[in-house]
Amino acid sequence: MNLAQASQQQQRKSSEGRHIGKGLFFLFSVLAGMLAIWGGLTYYESRLSGEIDDVSARIAEERQGMSQDKIDAVADFQFRMDGIAVGQSASADPEKLLSSVESSVLPGILLSKYTFNSTSRKIEMTGEAESFRTVVQQMTVLKKLPEVGTLSVLSLKRDGKGLIEFSFVITLGQPV
Amino acid sequence: MALKNLSFPIFMSVAVLIGVFSIKPTVESILDKRAVLAAKADEGVKVDGTVQNLDALYSSRASLLDTAEGKAVYGYLPVSISQDQVVDIFNYYAAQTGVTVNNIAFTDQSGKTSLGASSDGASSDGSTTEVVTIPETPTPASFTMTADIQGPYEGIRAFLAGISHPGRSSVLTSFSIVRQDTTDASGQIVTDVGRLSGTVSAEFFYLPQKKYRNGYMLSVFSGREFNLDAVKGFIAKETAIPPLADPQTVGRSNPFVL
Numbered sequence: 001m002n003l004a005q006a007s008q009q010q011q012r013k014s015s016e017g018r019h020i021g022k023g024l025f026f027l028f029s030v031l032a033g034m035l036a037i038w039g040g041l042t043y044y045e046s047r048l049s050g051e052i053d054d055v056s057a058r059i060a061e062e063r064q065g066m067s068q069d070k071i072d073a074v075a076d077f078q079f080r081m082d083g084i085a086v087g088q089s090a091s092a093d094p095e096k097l098l099s100s101v102e103s104s105v106l107p108g109i110l111l112s113k114y115t116f117n118s119t120s121r122k123i124e125m126t127g128e129a130e131s132f133r134t135v136v137q138q139m140t141v142l143k144k145l146p147e148v149g150t151l152s153v154l155s156l157k158r159d160g161k162g163l164i165e166f167s168f169v170i171t172l173g174q175p176v
Numbered sequence: 177m178a179l180k181n182l183s184f185p186i187f188m189s190v191a192v193l194i195g196v197f198s199i200k201p202t203v204e205s206i207l208d209k210r211a212v213l214a215a216k217a218d219e220g221v222k223v224d225g226t227v228q229n230l231d232a233l234y235s236s237r238a239s240l241l242d243t244a245e246g247k248a249v250y251g252y253l254p255v256s257i258s259q260d261q262v263v264d265i266f267n268y269y270a271a272q273t274g275v276t277v278n279n280i281a282f283t284d285q286s287g288k289t290s291l292g293a294s295s296d297g298a299s300s301d302g303s304t305t306e307v308v309t310i311p312e313t314p315t316p317a318s319f320t321m322t323a324d325i326q327g328p329y330e331g332i333r334a335f336l337a338g339i340s341h342p343g344r345s346s347v348l349t350s351f352s353i354v355r356q357d358t359t360d361a362s363g364q365i366v367t368d369v370g371r372l373s374g375t376v377s378a379e380f381f382y383l384p385q386k387k388y389r390n391g392y393m394l395s396v397f398s399g400r401e402f403n404l405d406a407v408k409g410f411i412a413k414e415t416a417i418p419p420l421a422d423p424q425t426v427g428r429s430n431p432f433v434l
Contacts, residue, residue, distance in 0.1 A: 027187035034194050041202040048209040055216040062223045066392060070234040071226070075391040077237045078402065079314055080253045080383060083345055085406035086313075087252075087381075091347045094336035115352035 092118050096147075101125070104141045108134045123170040124154075128163040132156070135166050142170065149173025215307040219393065226397040236401055245407045252410065253316055253345050253383040261344065262321050262380050264420050269338035275327035283320040310393040316345065316381035326373045329353070336376065343414045345381040352376075 097116055105111070108130035115124045129135045135156065143151050154167035240246035254261070259282060270277045325332060332353055340348045353374040360366045388394075396402070 024183060027184065030191055031187060031194075034191055034199065038194060038198050038202065041199060041206060045202055045206050045209060048206060048213060052209060052213050052216055055213065055220050059216065059220055059223050062227050063392065066223075066226060066230060067234075068387070068391075070230055071391040071397075072385070072387055074230065074233045074237055074396060075311065075388040075394055076383075076385050077240075077249060078394065078396040080249045081402065081404070081407055082313055083253045083316065083381075083383070084249065084410045087345050091340055094340055094348060094351060095333070098333050098336070112355040112357070113352065114354075115350070117350045118348060119350075 092116070097123065100145050100147060104138075104145060106134060106138050106141060109138050121172040123172065124167065125170065126165075126167045128159065128165055130163065132164055135164055138166075139168070142168070147172055147174050212307060219308060222393050222397065226392040229397050229400045230392075232400040233397065233402070240402070240404075244411055245404050248343070248407055248411050248414075251343055253381060255383065255385055257317070257319060257382050259319065259321070260420075262342070265339060265342045265344070265417055266321070266323055268417050269335050270325070270327075272338065273327065273334040274331040275325050275335040278324040278326065280321060280323045283322070308390045308393060311388045311390055314383060314386060316383040318379050318381045320349065320377060320379045322375060322377040324373070324375055326371060328370055329372055332372060332374055339376065339378060341414050342378075342380075343417060347379045348376070349379050350375075350377045 094116070098114075101111070101114065109127060110129075111125060111127040113124070113126040116122075129138065139151060139153070142148055148170050150171045150173070152169050152171075154169055155165070156167075157165050159165050237246075241250075263280065266277055266280070269275070325335065327335065336348070336351055340346075351374060353372050356368050356371055356373050358366050358368065
């Protein structure tokens with residue numbers, strides 16, 4: 001090995017040492033940065049906890065000064081008023097239902113039974129008609145009513161007097 | 177030299193471990209606490225409103241109780257079952273319309289949830305991280321009254337119209353009108369179109385008083401007065417039923433003899 005070769009080898013070793021030193025410094029910096037972020041976040045978290053404790057303590061103090069009986073009385077009164085606002089449209093109007101029948105019944109049709117059930121929203125109509133034609137006409141008129149969703153025939157039969165006994169079921173389509 | 181080569185992966189592993197097991201949970205905890213702080217701040221505003229307005233609202237309620245609005249509120253959803261009130265309503269409209277009420281049956285519907293879900297709000301145990309909930313509208317209890325009626329068509333029609341607006345929270349669940357056909361001495365079927373029979377069934381609601389643990393969170397406490405618009409509209413639509421008069425004589429030595 002001559003002098004030039006020895007010098008080059010020493011320069012290479014020196015360069016490698018500097019690279020390793022920079023690498024370690026970078027890694028330590030990253031680690032220190034992460035630890036700093038963690039520390040900052042932990043500090044912020046503890047500050048938030050403190051703020052929550054402060055607000056909670058203020059709320060607890062103010063709540064102690066409030067009368068629970070008065071709160072209950074006011075809340076109870078308000079809930080009953082809310083019930084009025086919500087509940088008025090809950091029930092079907094029998095006047096409207098019967099008015100629809102009155103305005104649509106044909107001559108030659110005699111009802112024997114009318115039932116309404118709000119749960120199933122169904123009306124059952126039973127009666128007698130002069131003829132099958134009258135029954136069909138009555139069905140056509142009923143189907144044109146805006147509140148009628150579907151109309152189905154339960155039975156049709158001729159009785160001893162020659163009249164047609166009919167039974168319809170109407171399912172309401174819109175609130176009445 | 178081997179240790180120097182391993183230093184990079186070791187440092188990276190430590191960094192990842194710090195990130196996953198320390199920074200990430202802390203960030204999640206911060207997000208939770210920010211949400212709790214926002215909720216607490218909102219609760220604080222509501223508590224301030226309640227502190228400011230509670231006495232005014234309580235006084236307003238007390239003065240309203242003697243007015244038509246106050247009576248309508250407690251008449252619409254009574255505190256107790258008040259079946260006597262419903263019988264009186266049926267009797268009043270029967271007398272007004274010429275309908276005869278024959279049998280009356282009651283069915284207890286308590287526990288059904290016809291008018292919405294119920295909750296009085298989550299209880300507060302004083303925990304600072306607990307977020308209190310606003311009490312939901314309580315579910316009224318109810319009973320169903322079914323009555324057999326008789327009368328002319330016009331009378332039954334008016335009777336049904338009356339009891340469907342009884343001044344009390346109710347739902348007309350079903351009704352029927354049936355023509356009464358009878359057989360005469362010669363065996364002929366006779367139809368009495370002037371007198372029909374029927375059945376009417378209605379569900380009536382009542383709301384027993386209860387405690388509302390987080391009642392101070394309700395929006396009503398943000399103002400100093402009640403909004404009576406719905407009550408006034410209700411009073412305008414409902415027919416007032418005269419209050420039942422007290423009996424003139426009360427008491428007898430032998431209750432089994434008239």
